Amino acid sequence: MNARPDFLLTVENLTVSFDGFKAVNGLSFYVEPNECRVIIGPNGAGKTTVLDLICGRTRATDGKVEFKGQDLLKMREDQIVHAGVGRKFQTPTVYEDLTVFENLEISYPKGHGVFGALMFRRDDPVKERIHEIASVVFLDDLLDMKAAFLSHGQKQWLEIGMLLIQDPELLMLDEPVAGMSVAERKQTAELLNRIIQDRSVIVIEHDMKFVEDIATRVTVLHQGKVLSEGSMAHVQADPKVIEVYLGH
Amino acid sequence: MFAKDNKLFSTGDIVGFVVLAVLIFIVLPAGLDTFRLNLFGKYLTYAFVAIGLVLCWGAGGILSLGQGVFFGLGGYCMAMFLKLEASTPEATKIQSTPGIPDFMDWNQITALPMWWEPFNSLTFSLIAVVLVPVIFAFIIGVAMFRRRVGGVYFAIITQAIAAIMTILIIGQQGYTGGVNGITDLRTLLGWDIRTDEAKVILYFVNAVLLFVCLFVAQFIRKSKLGRILIAMRDQEDRVRFSGYDVANFKIFVFCAGAAFAAIGGAMFTLQVGFMSPSFVGIVPSIEMVIFCAVGGRLSILGAVYGALLVNLAKTTFSEMFPELWLLGLGALFIAVVLAFPNGLAGLYKDYVEPRLMALFKKKADDGGGRNFDSIKAPAE
Numbered sequence: 001m002n003a004r005p006d007f008l009l010t011v012e013n014l015t016v017s018f019d020g021f022k023a024v025n026g027l028s029f030y031v032e033p034n035e036c037r038v039i040i041g042p043n044g045a046g047k048t049t050v051l052d053l054i055c056g057r058t059r060a061t062d063g064k065v066e067f068k069g070q071d072l073l074k075m076r077e078d079q080i081v082h083a084g085v086g087r088k089f090q091t092p093t094v095y096e097d098l099t100v101f102e103n104l105e106i107s108y109p110k111g112h113g114v115f116g117a118l119m120f121r122r123d124d125p126v127k128e129r130i131h132e133i134a135s136v137v138f139l140d141d142l143l144d145m146k147a148a149f150l151s152h153g154q155k156q157w158l159e160i161g162m163l164l165i166q167d168p169e170l171l172m173l174d175e176p177v178a179g180m181s182v183a184e185r186k187q188t189a190e191l192l193n194r195i196i197q198d199r200s201v202i203v204i205e206h207d208m209k210f211v212e213d214i215a216t217r218v219t220v221l222h223q224g225k226v227l228s229e230g231s232m233a234h235v236q237a238d239p240k241v242i243e244v245y246l247g248h
Numbered sequence: 249m250f251a252k253d254n255k256l257f258s259t260g261d262i263v264g265f266v267v268l269a270v271l272i273f274i275v276l277p278a279g280l281d282t283f284r285l286n287l288f289g290k291y292l293t294y295a296f297v298a299i300g301l302v303l304c305w306g307a308g309g310i311l312s313l314g315q316g317v318f319f320g321l322g323g324y325c326m327a328m329f330l331k332l333e334a335s336t337p338e339a340t341k342i343q344s345t346p347g348i349p350d351f352m353d354w355n356q357i358t359a360l361p362m363w364w365e366p367f368n369s370l371t372f373s374l375i376a377v378v379l380v381p382v383i384f385a386f387i388i389g390v391a392m393f394r395r396r397v398g399g400v401y402f403a404i405i406t407q408a409i410a411a412i413m414t415i416l417i418i419g420q421q422g423y424t425g426g427v428n429g430i431t432d433l434r435t436l437l438g439w440d441i442r443t444d445e446a447k448v449i450l451y452f453v454n455a456v457l458l459f460v461c462l463f464v465a466q467f468i469r470k471s472k473l474g475r476i477l478i479a480m481r482d483q484e485d486r487v488r489f490s491g492y493d494v495a496n497f498k499i500f501v502f503c504a505g506a507a508f509a510a511i512g513g514a515m516f517t518l519q520v521g522f523m524s525p526s527f528v529g530i531v532p533s534i535e536m537v538i539f540c541a542v543g544g545r546l547s548i549l550g551a552v553y554g555a556l557l558v559n560l561a562k563t564t565f566s567e568m569f570p571e572l573w574l575l576g577l578g579a580l581f582i583a584v585v586l587a588f589p590n591g592l593a594g595l596y597k598d599y600v601e602p603r604l605m606a607l608f609k610k611k612a613d614d615g616g617g618r619n620f621d622s623i624k625a626p627a628e
Contacts, residue, residue, distance in 0.1 A: 055489060081491035093486045095479040102475050107490045111472055114500045117492075120472035162490065 008033045008200050009054070009170055014063035016053055023049045025224035027063070031170070036201045038211045040235075041221035042245050047204045048090060050221070051172045054202075055087040056080045067170065078112070086168030090175050090204075092155035096148035100139050100158060103147050104130045107162035129165060137161035137191065153184035157191070164195060171195070172202045177210060189213060220245060256470050260601070264549045265462070272455045282444040289451040289519045291559035292458055294319075296512025298540040298551035299465050300505030305537070306545035307474060308501045309481030310398070314406030315509045315536045317413045318381040320528030322510025324417075324424070325380055327523040328364060329373035330433035330441075331425075350432070355422030364423075370437060377514040378507050385506035389499035396495070398484075407530055414529035429524025433517070441518055454515045458552070461508050465548045468504065477501060509536075538581045544593025553592055 009031040016024045024046045031037050039047050052058040054065055056077040065072040072080050081087075095103050108129065111120035134140040137157040142150065147158060156176060163171060176192060177185045189210055192203075196214060205211050211218065211232060218235045220227040222245070228238040235241050257265070276288050297315050304310045337346040343353040348360050366372045388409065392402055417424045425431065433441065440446060468474055480487045480494055488494050517523045526532065535558075543554020558580070566573040588594050 057485070057489075076493065077488040078491050078493045081489055087489045089486070093483050095475075095482055095486065097478050097482055098475055103479075105472065106476055106479055106487070109491065112491050112493075114473065114496050117473040117476055117497070118468065118471045159486075162486075166491065 006033070007031065008035075008068060009202075010064065010066040011050075011054070012064040012066075014050070014053060014065060015061050016049060016058060017061045023224055024053060024060075027221075027224065027226060029219055029226060029229065031200050031202065033169075033200055034198065035216045036196050036203065036214050038203045038205055038215040038218045039221060040205065040208075040211060040218060040245070041227070044223075045221040046224040047221055048174055049224075051087060051174055051202065051204065054080075055085055055172065057087075081166065081168075082109075082112070084169035086163040086166050086171050088159050088163055088171075088173045088176060090178065092152065092159050094147040094150075094155050094158050094162070097146065099144050099146055100134065100150070101130060101143040103158055104133055104161055104165055107165045109166050133161045133165045136164060136195070138187065153180045153188070156180065156184075156188065160191065160195070168199065170200045170202070174204045175206065176203065177205065177207060185210075256467065261466070265459075268462075268549055268552060269459065272458070273452075277448070277451065282447055285451050286447045286519060287563065288556070289447070289454050290516060291556050292454055292552070293512040293516040293519065294536060294539055294559060295458055295552040295555035296461055296515070297505075297509040297536045298543060298555045299461055299548050300508035301537060301540035302545055302548050302551045303465055303468060303477070303501050303508075304505040305540065306547075307469060307477040307481065308498060309477075310498055310502060311400075311403045311537070312406045312502065312505065312533075313403045313530070313537060314408075314410040314413075314533050315505065316528045316530075316533035317406075317410050318385060318506040318509035319513035319516070319532070319536070320413065320417075320523065320525070321381040321384060322377045322513030323517040323523040323527065324430065324513075325367070325373055325376040325510075326514035326517040327430040327433060328367040329370060330436060330517065331430045332360075332364065332368050333436070334432060334434045349425070349430070351425040351428070351430070352422055357422045361423055374514075378510050381506045381510035381513075382503045385503045386499060389502045390495075393495040393498040393502075398498075407533065410528065410530050410533045414525045417525040417528065425524070427525060429522055429526070431522040431524075433521050436518070442521060447519065450515070450519050454519065457511055457515060461511065462548055462552070464504075465508070468501075469548070473497065473500070535577070538577060538584075540591075541581060541584050542591050544591030544596075546590055547593030547597075550591055550593025550596070557592075 007030045011030070012028045014024055014027040015022060027046075027050065029037075039050065041047050049058060053060050054072060056072065056075060060073050063073075067080075067083055067085060070083055072083070072085070075083065095106065098106070105122065105126065108126055110126070111117045130143075131140060134143055137160055139154065139158060139161065142154070147155065150158060160173070160176065173192070177188050180188060185207075192214060203211075203214065215232050217230060218232050219229045220235050220238075220241050227244065228235045228241045272292070277285060280288065297319050301312070301315060304312055331349045335347060335349045340346045340348070340350060340353070343350065345353055345358045348357065352360070367376070388406070392398075392405065397405065418427045420426075435441060441450065476487060476492060476497055480497060484494055513523070513527070516527070539555040539558050540551050541554070542558050543552065544550030558577075562573065562577070565576060569576075584591055590597070
């Protein structure tokens with residue numbers, strides 16, 4: 001398996017072992033520019049762990065993760081972010097004690113060093129960009145509200161907004177519509193459909209209707225390995241997938 | 249709905265700073281005799297430490313139980329200069345080796361150790377007051393935060409460092425003055441620091457430095473770095489995945505806290521006239537955390553009041569009930585943490601300030617003369 005240079009992300013033979021248990025075992029997949037890849041699989045298949053490995057939160061035991069020719073396995077989390085990989089966590093992770101505006105401001109890609117942060121000025125381009133992103137994620141009326149007072153769905157949107165403001169080339173979303181009301185779910189699907197243009201996205205999701213709407217390709221994980229890969233129609237027709245996952 | 253510009257001082261902050269300035273620069277000097285004023289000056293040196301703790305612990309979530317180390321290092325650097333100045337060959341001619349500090353002579357040391365030499369220079373000593381503790385804090389910070397040691401483990405390690413530092417100072421009696429510390433300090437460039445007049449002047453120098461530190465702390469808190477500290481305290485992982493190297497920010501704020509503590513330590517030495525390991529170890533370090541907790545760990549001004557009040561109580565009650573005082577202090581700490589985790593500043597913000605604001609509003613409405621409508625609750 002040779003990595004083709006036109007892949008944005010190359011994952012090869014990725015393995016991580018927690019005290020002998022291989023949560024991800026010899027996993028390989030490739031993400032092209034502008035592709036929306038959805039990862040599905042039963043609980044414990046290693047979906048979230050794969051994202052953790054790509055963004056540097058968990059260190060791989062073996063294998064290769066290459067993003068635009070850079071070896072992500074050798075980089076720190078913040079360096080991976082600067083390389084252009086954004087990550088949304090499964091549970092909404094926002095800064096509860098800060099306002100929506102301040103949450104977005106911290107994510108604004110400027111002043112990331114200690115002294116840069118000390119001297120950071122809230123100038124007009126920063127404010128405009130924050131307002132722009134806030135309106136994309138339906139929060140432009142709540143900029144001065146503390147994030148702690150947002151609803152669950154609004155926190156999810158805020159975190160998506162915090163990623164968008166970084167403008168990553170590869171966006172990784174872990175169950176972005178989990179725990180949302182029907183109305184919020186619909187709104188989020190529209191939001192995601194809009195933001196997955198012009199960038200590559202890896203999404204973990206269980207909602208099959210939603211997956212069908214957005215996926216370019218689907219990877220089915222099972223016990224840390226790729227069980228099947230291809231279009232939604234392809235994986236849905238795959239007997240192995242029906243056996244372990246979709247059939248139940 | 250454009251978010252407000254982030255001003256360095258909100259109206260509430262200005263009121264708070266002015267009230268504290270009036271208290272420290274006018275009320276205390278006017279109302280106290282020199283002895284008491286000097287005592288308050290000593291209390292205020294602990295306020296430096298408490299301000300640093302507000303940044304580290306309150307904002308950044310880094311609880312250091314070893315701030316006494318930095319307070320002590322700053323104090324010792326100052327004391328070494330003063331001691332050398334007090335140890336002229338004329339003043340020490342009864343020693344077997346004149347011209348070296350008396351405790352060295354008592355410990356059969358016959359020449360000034362090399363690393364004491366630079367402390368003959370005031371400039372070097374003043375730089376060392378800040379730089380030595382900051383470099384030490386930097387080394388601890390790099391060792392701990394790069395390895396992602398945090399929370400209670402960090403607290404325990406800093407406490408161990410405080411204990412080690414005390415043992416080291418006491419053990420190396422000939423070089424450090426041992427358990428007695430460096431005592432009998434007299435003059436600063438020929439200016440006698442023991443006179444009443446000098447004590448008043450030193451009190452004001454201390455007060456000015458305290459406000460410089462308060463301004464620096466305010467600037468840090470109001471910068472984006474201040475908000476990153478809060479974000480880090482609550483969601484460290486998210487900050488990492490927003491593209492920040494979290495360790496650098498922790499190292500920075502830990503070093504800033506050390507620098508504040510060190511300035512306080514140096515001013516302590518100047519005002520009290522000696523420095524000893526009893527201000528370095530575990531007990532004083534924990535007391536410093538209590539000053540910060542009682543005053544309010546989220547408020548730099550609260551920390552100053554906390555340092556003043558707890559020390560005042562300590563002086564008063566430890567005279568009356570010497571045995572019970574430590575228990576009382578411990579109980580106070582537990583009570584504060586349980587009942588009002590944001591300390592006096594939290595109580596002020598929750599109960600006093602809204603009423604004051606309502607009062608001002610009412611007056612402004614009645615009289616119509618002065619307009620207090622612009623007064624809003626401060627962000628802190």
